[in-house]
Amino acid sequence: MIRAMLTSAALAAGAAAAAQTQGYPNRPIRILVAYTPAGTTDILARALAQKMTENWGQPVIVDNRPGANGNIGTEIAARAAPDGYTILMGTAATHSINNTLYPGLSWDAVRDFAPISLVARVPNLLVVNNTLPVKSVKELAAYARANPGKLTHGSPGNGSTAHLSMELFKSLTGTSMVHVPYKGSAAVLADVMAGQISLTMDNIPVYLPHARAGKIRALAVSSAARTVAAPEIPTVAEAGVAGFEAVSWFGLLAPAQAPKPVVEALAAETARILKLPDVSKRISDLGAEPVGGTPAQYAAFIQSEIVKWRKVILAAGVKL
Numbered sequence: 001m002i003r004a005m006l007t008s009a010a011l012a013a014g015a016a017a018a019a020q021t022q023g024y025p026n027r028p029i030r031i032l033v034a035y036t037p038a039g040t041t042d043i044l045a046r047a048l049a050q051k052m053t054e055n056w057g058q059p060v061i062v063d064n065r066p067g068a069n070g071n072i073g074t075e076i077a078a079r080a081a082p083d084g085y086t087i088l089m090g091t092a093a094t095h096s097i098n099n100t101l102y103p104g105l106s107w108d109a110v111r112d113f114a115p116i117s118l119v120a121r122v123p124n125l126l127v128v129n130n131t132l133p134v135k136s137v138k139e140l141a142a143y144a145r146a147n148p149g150k151l152t153h154g155s156p157g158n159g160s161t162a163h164l165s166m167e168l169f170k171s172l173t174g175t176s177m178v179h180v181p182y183k184g185s186a187a188v189l190a191d192v193m194a195g196q197i198s199l200t201m202d203n204i205p206v207y208l209p210h211a212r213a214g215k216i217r218a219l220a221v222s223s224a225a226r227t228v229a230a231p232e233i234p235t236v237a238e239a240g241v242a243g244f245e246a247v248s249w250f251g252l253l254a255p256a257q258a259p260k261p262v263v264e265a266l267a268a269e270t271a272r273i274l275k276l277p278d279v280s281k282r283i284s285d286l287g288a289e290p291v292g293g294t295p296a297q298y299a300a301f302i303q304s305e306i307v308k309w310r311k312v313i314l315a316a317g318v319k320l
Contacts, residue, residue: 024084024262028059031252032080032088034073036066040203040286044119044250045089047282051273069159070094071105078107082255084262087116090253092161096305100313101159101320109306114263115298116252117270120288123223123247124165125207126236127216128199129192137220137239140199144175151177151198154188158320162188162202164309165222165246167316169201172241192216203248204229205287222246229287249291249305251298267295 031049035041042064049060065073070093077088088094095109126137132151134140144151155162158181170177180197182188185206191197193215200207201222208230211218220236221227224245236244252270254263273279274290283290293301312318 024265025056025058027085028061029084030061030063030086032073032077032086033062033064034066034070034077034088034091034094035064037064040122040205040248040288041089041091041250043286044283044288047279048089048119048252048270048273051276051279052269055269055272069098069102069157071098071102074098075105075107077253078112078255080255082114082257082259084254084258084266086255087266088113088253089119090251092247092249092305092309093159095251095253095302097159097161097164097309097313099306100310101318109302112256113253114256114258115295115302116254116263117267117295118249118251118291118293118298118301119270119274120283120286120290121223121247121249122286122288123204123221123227123229124162124201125204125211125218125230125233126169126199126201126220126222127192127207127211127218129195129197130215130217131195132198132217134219135217137234137236137241140219141173141175141240144170144173144177148176149178152180153177154180154182154191154197154200155202156185156188157181157183159313159318161246161248162200164312164316164318165201167318168244168246168312169236169241171312171315172244189216201246203287208287223289227287227289228284249301250288251291251302263295267293 031045033042033045045062049062052060065076074094080086099109134143153166185202188200210216218233220239221233271292274292280290
């Protein structure tokens with residue numbers, strides 16, 4: 001009798017899931033962005049939303065819920081109904097850094113989410129002010145070792161990828177520099193150009209135009225391979241710091257327990273959109289690189305990023 005009841009329950013659950021995913025989507029979809037409008041996260045989300053709307057004939061709406069370094073919007077997504085109609089544009093901060101940096105969070109980057117697809121990666125650009133007597137990564141590392149604590153590196157905030165990229169750099173090069181947190185990248189850029197701070201390793205779109213104008217000196221990009229946005233600039237690894245890789249990244253996630261067919265449909269649609277020439281160009285113009293991939297690949301990537309940044313955060317003693 002109990003076995004029959006369990007079997008009936010399982011069949012009913014399967015039928016409910018099938019009904020839920022049949023004809024998906026059949027109503028509006030919301031993409032949560034845990035940051036303010038006009039940033040990279042928001043721009044990527046809106047590019048996907050526009051193409052999804054055109055293809056599926058259902059409105060796909062971007063809902064900005066900024067605050068607390070992405071934690072507010074991410075918690076809303078974690079608690080949303082797992083039906084595929086509320087999804088999140090996650091970032092390196094929300095899904096590889098914040099759970100270590102904020103140990104008291106009510107949500108977990110792995111437990112509470114179903115990865116859909118990696119969307120894009122954005123390398124950081126290592127730049128120094130023009131008065132610093134270094135013209136390569138090796139010269140920078142040598143100068144920093146000869147002058148411990150003398151150099152300052154800026155970032156748009158504690159725990160940002162710009163901050164942690166430099167903590168990883170210092171760890172791998174055995175150097176000591178002073179971190180100076182700001183409230184945004186614009187202020188960091190202004191002070192690097194003015195010589196108020198020595199250097200930064202921040203998102204490439206902000207700094208590349210000024211490096212090409214000769215206002216600051218670009219030494220390397222933080223990605224494992226050279227970026228199409230600046231193929232003439234070497235990577236930190238090939239410039240002398242073996243094993244270095246640190247990028248900002250963006251990807252879609254659904255609440256945990258979202259139906260697998262819905263997750264797969266969203267992943268396939270994302271892959272289709274990222275191959276469209278106009279979307280690919282728009283992403284490249286941001287200094288980003290379109291990625292795509294399967295939910296399983298994205299899940300493995302998130303796990304590896306959590307491990308990497310946890311080591312950096314703990315080793316550097318980063319606290320808010």
